[in-house]
Structure formats: C-alpha cells, structure tokens
Amino acid sequence: MNEGNQKYLNTFGVYVHVPFCSSTCDFCAFYQERPSKKKFETYFLSLEREMQRANINKKVDTVFIGGGTPGILRSDELMKLCELINGLGIKENAEWTVELAPNEVTTEKLTVLKSAGVNRISLGVQTFDPKLMDDLGRKHGPEKVFHAYNLIRETKFNSVNLDLIFGIPHQSLEDWMSDMEQAVKLQPQHLSTYCLTFEEDTALYHRLAKGELKIDIQREASFYEYAWDFLPSSGYEQYEVSNFALDGHACVHNQNTWKMNEWIGFGPSASSQYQFKRWKNPSDLDRWAIGVRDGFKTQDYEDYVELSNVILAEDAILFGLRMNQGIRLAQIGKRFGLSEDFLVEIHCFFDNLQKEGLAVQMDGWISLTSQGRIRADAIATEFPSESKGLS
Ligand code: SF4
Known part of the structure; x- marks a missing residue:
C-alpha cells in the first residue's frame, strides 16, 4: 500500500445517515428508529431539503451511506436516495460505500445500488458464531451472512468490507481466531475489526453495570495482537488500528476523515466538518426535520465547534x-x-x-x-x- 502522506489530503466526503433498524442490537449506540411509512416520508422530504440547501462548492470524492441499516429501504427508496446523492455532484471515480446488514441484502437492491454508482459494500458480519451472534442481539444466523456475501460478490462490486467485532462477552481467543479464519476464507478486499465497547444506554452496558459482565483488558489486548499478526500474514495489510485491506483497497472515506479534510453529513445524527466548523445534527428525526425546515442555528445542533x-x-x-x-x-x-x-x-x-x-x-x-x-x-x-x- 505505502500511500504517501500527500495522498487524500484534499479529498471531500459526503456521509448520509439512514436512521432505521427493525430491532436494536445489544451493543449498539448509534441513533436509530423503528421504521414506519410516516417516518420514511419525513426522512426523505427533509433529506432532499437538506441536500438542496447544502452549500457545497466542490465535487465529492467519497460517499458513505451508513446507519442504522440503509438496506432496510426498498429498492425504489434506495434508488431515490442515490439520485439525491448523485445530485450533489459526485466525481466519476469516487469511492461510494453502502453499509448493509445481512438480513436485508437482495439481488434487486444490490443491482439498484450498483447501477447508481455504488462500488463498495460494507457488510455488518460482527461474528460467524451463532451463539455469539445471539449474545450481541443479532436476529440472524451465519447462513444469512454467507447468503448475503454471495449475492454481493455475484453483483461484482469493486470492493467488499466485512465488519467484525471482538471482545464479545464469553468469546474465547479460539472463537476470535475462528472468526478471522472464516473471514479470510471469504476473501473480501477489506476487513474492519472493532473491539466491543460498552456504550451507555445499550443492553450490554446495563448488563455490565449490573455486574453480569466484566471487561478484561488483557484479553482484549491479546485479541488485538492476534489480528495484527494473523491478518497481515494472510495478505491484508494493516493500515490503521482497526482496518486491514488488500493492496489498493484502503477506505478513502476513512482516510478523508483521519487526515482532517472536509465532509458533510446528511440525516439525523450525521456529523460534518466543513469550512472550519464541525457540527453534529440532532439525533432525533423530528428535531432534525424541524432544523432542516427552519434552518439550523448553532444551538440547534447536538455539537457545534468553530475549528482553528x-x-x-x-x-x-x-x-x-x-x-x-x-x-x-x-x-x-x-x-x-x-x-x-x-x-x-x-x-x-x-x-x-x-x-x-x-x-x-x-x-x-x-x-x-x-x-x-x-x-x-x-x-x-x-x-x-x-x-x-x-x-
Ligand atoms: S448495530 Fe447496526 S443493525 Fe444493529 S441496531 Fe445498531 S445500527 Fe441497527
């Protein structure tokens, strides 16, 4: 990889948050809502307004649609979302990622995404172990992951990332090794490996607070070290604490953020860094929609910082x-x-x-x-x- 420090110094990114999930995973602290027809209408109306009003004066190098679960949208809704994003002015060779949960992947949705310009899929696997999936509150088994992955590969995206989590309660080092080996066998171009964090107001955090679970820092360190040995020896160069890629597949969106370039986030709870300001939209569909309609004042944002x-x-x-x-x-x-x-x-x-x-x-x-x-x-x-x- 060995990309020079000059690379990605002037890129510009767009992030779109799709805040809907059909259920809440036990570890999740992302802002999400149960879907409904009315909420979808509010979302799309406000998203279109927010994009129309964005004062973007440059072409977009990287797009990331995350959530929530963007795949919860129907094919026609995904098409509409991509049309709105294309209206922002996307560079021809831009990296365009969509996060998908295994349950929601269909050939029809993938075909729509690919024809709109999406070239990278990030699949939220977390673990291949059925028992650990259950512990995380995931509502599917490993067969769903394999099925989704096969459909994604058949649709031929340029790059596929698998998200994995380690440090799950009751997960042994052998379990983690087995997850890594299984991931490598699938030969995705990119792997993200995150240590489970116990965020406040998650189901796991409450179990931790009640003393049902314990954090073991030594065990977490051994999981990190195993990944940092095993993945590079399997051909995945580590380019960041949690990220590994085959040559040429390091994520542009991530690097745009880490190099402190500019990006604009759309949707509730989305963060932006643009023109020496950093702000976060309200993590609430209705408050975000009102802010978009009436025009945000700085105090309406969840966070707002003037950057030096x-x-x-x-x-x-x-x-x-x-x-x-x-x-x-x-x-x-x-x-x-x-x-x-x-x-x-x-x-x-x-x-x-x-x-x-x-x-x-x-x-x-x-x-x-x-x-x-x-x-x-x-x-x-x-x-x-x-x-x-x-x-
Ligand atoms: S982890 Fe992903 S799918 Fe699970 S609740 Fe959070 S946003 Fe939704």
Whole structure:
C-alpha cells in the first residue's frame, strides 16, 4: 500500500445517515428508529431539503451511506436516495460505500445500488458464531451472512468490507481466531475489526453495570495482537488500528476523515466538518426535520465547534498516529501553520514515546509501534494539546 502522506489530503466526503433498524442490537449506540411509512416520508422530504440547501462548492470524492441499516429501504427508496446523492455532484471515480446488514441484502437492491454508482459494500458480519451472534442481539444466523456475501460478490462490486467485532462477552481467543479464519476464507478486499465497547444506554452496558459482565483488558489486548499478526500474514495489510485491506483497497472515506479534510453529513445524527466548523445534527428525526425546515442555528445542533488550525493539526496528528504509516510532523506543521515552539514540544513528546518503545521516528515520519497503537487512546490523552479543544 505505502500511500504517501500527500495522498487524500484534499479529498471531500459526503456521509448520509439512514436512521432505521427493525430491532436494536445489544451493543449498539448509534441513533436509530423503528421504521414506519410516516417516518420514511419525513426522512426523505427533509433529506432532499437538506441536500438542496447544502452549500457545497466542490465535487465529492467519497460517499458513505451508513446507519442504522440503509438496506432496510426498498429498492425504489434506495434508488431515490442515490439520485439525491448523485445530485450533489459526485466525481466519476469516487469511492461510494453502502453499509448493509445481512438480513436485508437482495439481488434487486444490490443491482439498484450498483447501477447508481455504488462500488463498495460494507457488510455488518460482527461474528460467524451463532451463539455469539445471539449474545450481541443479532436476529440472524451465519447462513444469512454467507447468503448475503454471495449475492454481493455475484453483483461484482469493486470492493467488499466485512465488519467484525471482538471482545464479545464469553468469546474465547479460539472463537476470535475462528472468526478471522472464516473471514479470510471469504476473501473480501477489506476487513474492519472493532473491539466491543460498552456504550451507555445499550443492553450490554446495563448488563455490565449490573455486574453480569466484566471487561478484561488483557484479553482484549491479546485479541488485538492476534489480528495484527494473523491478518497481515494472510495478505491484508494493516493500515490503521482497526482496518486491514488488500493492496489498493484502503477506505478513502476513512482516510478523508483521519487526515482532517472536509465532509458533510446528511440525516439525523450525521456529523460534518466543513469550512472550519464541525457540527453534529440532532439525533432525533423530528428535531432534525424541524432544523432542516427552519434552518439550523448553532444551538440547534447536538455539537457545534468553530475549528482553528491548531485543533485541526492536533486531530490530524492523533488520528494519523492510529495509521500504520504514521505522520510527517513537518508536513502537518506547514499545512496548519504550527508555531516552532509547539513543534519542538511535540517532538519532545515523541522522543519520550520512542524511549518507552511506543513510537518510531525515521526519515521524517513518526509512527507508533504495535504497543503504542494498543495504547493509542491513552497516548492521545497525554498529548501536549495547545487547543484543549480535541474531540
Ligand atoms: S448495530 Fe447496526 S443493525 Fe444493529 S441496531 Fe445498531 S445500527 Fe441497527
């Protein structure tokens, strides 16, 4: 892969949130609603308005439709959604991803998506183990995953990602190995492996709070380490803490975000970063629809931050460090106009990490070692922030 740090420095992304799920998985903290005809009408009317009013002055390099479960929409609704997105001005070779849950994949929907310009599917597998699927509150067995995957491959998308979760309660290292082996056997172009997090207000969090479940940090570290050994030895280059890809299939949408470029999110709970502002739409269909209709004031957003170059630079450093290639501090300093004093302070910070075996500095690049990447969140909290505004 070895993509230079210059790649994806000026890309522009669009994210569309489809906030509907037929049931709620036990680990899920994403904003989602039960579908209904009225809610779909509200959604599409407001989405069209929101897109018409967006002040986008450049062509789109990457589109990501996530949720919720976008696949819950009927084929004609998916077609309408894609038409709206195409109206934003999508570059000819843009990466265009749609997240699908195994239950909702049909040939008809895939054909509609492909003909509209979608070239990448991200399938929410999580695990192939029926018992663990049940523990996560997934309402299907592994046969649904294989069926969906076969339909996706038959429709011939350029790239397919499988999402996997590890650190599930009662999951052994052997279970995790078996999930990884099964995923590799299917030969998708991309794999995302996420450590289960216990987000507030999820069913799993409540079980944790009641003492029914325990977090085992050592066990999580061993799961990370196994993935970081096994997947590269199976041909999937690791390019970020949680992401692995065959050559040429690293996700442009992810990199656009990590490099602190611009993107606009549409739909309830969607986040945006555009023209030195970062904001999050309300995670509520009706409040979002009212905001779109009447025009959002800053206080109507769930989050709203005015961005300085220092905030963007610090985020580019911290997100960049999660990537295996790391960062070129001089290039980030130049791009965002960081002061010499601050650059010296950052260099000292990395010198100390290097002494602890957590970072490597070579040829102008700074990257974390495996041990450093496992501690990436802790390193981020220790970073000598000038802005105190990191999100
Ligand atoms: S994990 Fe995905 S399918 Fe499950 S409730 Fe959350 S958004 Fe819906």
